[in-house]
Amino acid sequence: MPRPLTLDEIAEVLDNWDDPGDIILFPPEDGTVTDEDSGDENEANILRLPSRMLRSHVELQERPSTSGENSSHNLEEGEEIDLPAPKKKQKKDNTIKKWYNNVSNISFTTCGKGDCDEEVFSNPQKEITPVECFELLYGDEIIKFIADMSNLYALQRNHTLNVTCDEIRVYIAILLLTGYLTPKYMRMFWEVKSDTHNDLVASSIRRNRFFEIQQYLHLSDSTSLPPNDKFAKVREYFTKLNGNFVANFKRAGSSHISIDETIVPYFGRHGTKQHIHGKPIRFGYKLWSAATRHGYLVSCELYQGASGPVLKMQSELGLGAAVILELHARLPQELGPYNLYFDNFFTGLPLLKYLREQNVGGTGTVRENRLQNCILPNSKEMKKEPRGKLSHKISDEIIAAKWHDNSIVTIASNCHGLDPITKVDRIGFVDKKRAKIQVDCPAIIKMYNKYMGGVDRFDENVDSMRVSLRGKKWWFPLFAFGLDAACQNAWLIKRQSENNWTYCDFRRNVATIYLQKYGISPSRNSACGVPMQMRVPAEVRSAGSADDHSEVDCSQRRCGYCHQRTRKMCAKCNIGLHLKCWYSFHNK
Numbered sequence: 001m002p003r004p005l006t007l008d009e010i011a012e013v014l015d016n017w018d019d020p021g022d023i024i025l026f027p028p029e030d031g032t033v034t035d036e037d038s039g040d041e042n043e044a045n046i047l048r049l050p051s052r053m054l055r056s057h058v059e060l061q062e063r064p065s066t067s068g069e070n071s072s073h074n075l076e077e078g079e080e081i082d083l084p085a086p087k088k089k090q091k092k093d094n095t096i097k098k099w100y101n102n103v104s105n106i107s108f109t110t111c112g113k114g115d116c117d118e119e120v121f122s123n124p125q126k127e128i129t130p131v132e133c134f135e136l137l138y139g140d141e142i143i144k145f146i147a148d149m150s151n152l153y154a155l156q157r158n159h160t161l162n163v164t165c166d167e168i169r170v171y172i173a174i175l176l177l178t179g180y181l182t183p184k185y186m187r188m189f190w191e192v193k194s195d196t197h198n199d200l201v202a203s204s205i206r207r208n209r210f211f212e213i214q215q216y217l218h219l220s221d222s223t224s225l226p227p228n229d230k231f232a233k234v235r236e237y238f239t240k241l242n243g244n245f246v247a248n249f250k251r252a253g254s255s256h257i258s259i260d261e262t263i264v265p266y267f268g269r270h271g272t273k274q275h276i277h278g279k280p281i282r283f284g285y286k287l288w289s290a291a292t293r294h295g296y297l298v299s300c301e302l303y304q305g306a307s308g309p310v311l312k313m314q315s316e317l318g319l320g321a322a323v324i325l326e327l328h329a330r331l332p333q334e335l336g337p338y339n340l341y342f343d344n345f346f347t348g349l350p351l352l353k354y355l356r357e358q359n360v361g362g363t364g365t366v367r368e369n370r371l372q373n374c375i376l377p378n379s380k381e382m383k384k385e386p387r388g389k390l391s392h393k394i395s396d397e398i399i400a401a402k403w404h405d406n407s408i409v410t411i412a413s414n415c416h417g418l419d420p421i422t423k424v425d426r427i428g429f430v431d432k433k434r435a436k437i438q439v440d441c442p443a444i445i446k447m448y449n450k451y452m453g454g455v456d457r458f459d460e461n462v463d464s465m466r467v468s469l470r471g472k473k474w475w476f477p478l479f480a481f482g483l484d485a486a487c488q489n490a491w492l493i494k495r496q497s498e499n500n501w502t503y504c505d506f507r508r509n510v511a512t513i514y515l516q517k518y519g520i521s522p523s524r525n526s527a528c529g530v531p532m533q534m535r536v537p538a539e540v541r542s543a544g545s546a547d548d549h550s551e552v553d554c555s556q557r558r559c560g561y562c563h564q565r566t567r568k569m570c571a572k573c574n575i576g577l578h579l580k581c582w583y584s585f586h587n588k
Helices: 007-016 130-137 140-156 165-180 186-190 207-216 232-247 319-329 349-357 443-451 454-464 476-495 503-518 582-587
Strands: 022-025 058-061 072-074 120-122 256-265 283-291 297-302 339-342 361-365 390-394 399-404 408-413 422-430 433-441 551-558 565-570
Touching (some): 130 232, 130 476, 130 503, 140 232, 186 207, 232 297, 256 454, 256 476, 283 319, 283 454, 297 319, 319 349, 349 361, 422 443
Parallel strands (some): 256 339
Antiparallel strands (some): 022 058, 361 408, 399 408, 551 565
16 A cells, blocks of 8 residues: 655655655545645645545656656655755845834834843842952962962973962962052062062062962963964963853843953064054954943953854854854853843844844944945935934834934944933034033933943953063963953952942952961061061171171172172171171171
């Protein structure tokens, strides 16, 4: 008995064959005649056929071949059709076909959080200290990782470092201190001169030990770096930081996120160094960053240039859109949906359409050559109109608008509309005199201006107290940037419970407590910053005359008076001394 084709097999033949021929369904063999109709023949739909028809046998009659042959066969039980390879799927068309000038012609529905203000995820139930806030983001896991990698790197260089986690904390505290107390040279902290000596630093760690840690500081195992990754030496470091930032996002986060680029200053040589003309920091490493309105950095991604890995959806939507989707995927989805804000580097209508399908709000300024078939007035002509002039088009998915402010602003959104239109203050000319004027401003512009500056706020906070120590390794600015970012985020968490903390006070508190708690006073004979003549009792130093003290040879050490290197010492005082400093030291 012939085996009937299933509904899926018939659909596969129709979809995958360019010209499958005729598929004939014979009447049922039970002898029953029915007048049941499957619908309009011009709109033939296999889903409308009666079940009795679908249970009957099928004959596939192919089209005549070019050689004039024709083949026709019945499918017997167990017989299979040799289907050709399926056709390649065409790329999804992201073009919006219809745009309307009048909002009444179509209903625009928002997505994400819509026109609502941000929802702040604060958790101020338990008041925590600044150090506890900092350790939420830069905790024991990262400290131990730095210590282990530094010890491993030192062993690979035939050196025994044996740095402990407490020493790493002291080292980090000194780096934090250089953000608000910047010396010309780091060695000044250990000098005995009153204008540069820092007793807190000098009594916490020896100077030579600090520079030894600085020399062998490392963030990866150099023998097992992943290939084709220009940031392999700091990849795991940033992975741990991003994980901590996202894990504590609820403490200082919100539902409105801005996405932009961040530049870490660097003036050396590296394949990923960027030059962006007109930026406050022109040379450095570029990072893609997502931050809240107040500057809490949620996540960042290092940019390697064209040779870097291809992000998801990059081939379909472009680099800018792929960055938006990548950073959005890192946000805690249980706290969504989110409204995202970005500038014209990232914005495109296909991106906004895709975000809408994911119920994610997106708003951004857009370049005019990315508007596809959305035709808005020419910018040159629109500049002749009075300030506040608004022109827009709308579809069922996206609003695109041009607004005349100081210059022409083109913006698109899938979550914000035009209403309500409010008044904003601007500086203009009235009777050829500068005066304050009021300009009509649509809601989409107001919401964009309110929430877009989060990454810029983060950059401003970090740059105000950036680690000033310059290392010799190419990745050291990135290491210092991670430390600054963690401290800035911790400060924002602290401000959720106590708003009277300034960033400088917060940073000073963390650095001071770390130096006091984990610092170890140097040994008596080390260069600890205490003047050497003060270590020798005055009665011993001045007993008799300077001629009563004998001079002997010794290993190289510091002179107790001028602090320069010498190989002579006083046997009675046990202090290194030059001959030129002999009388000055003993008679003081």
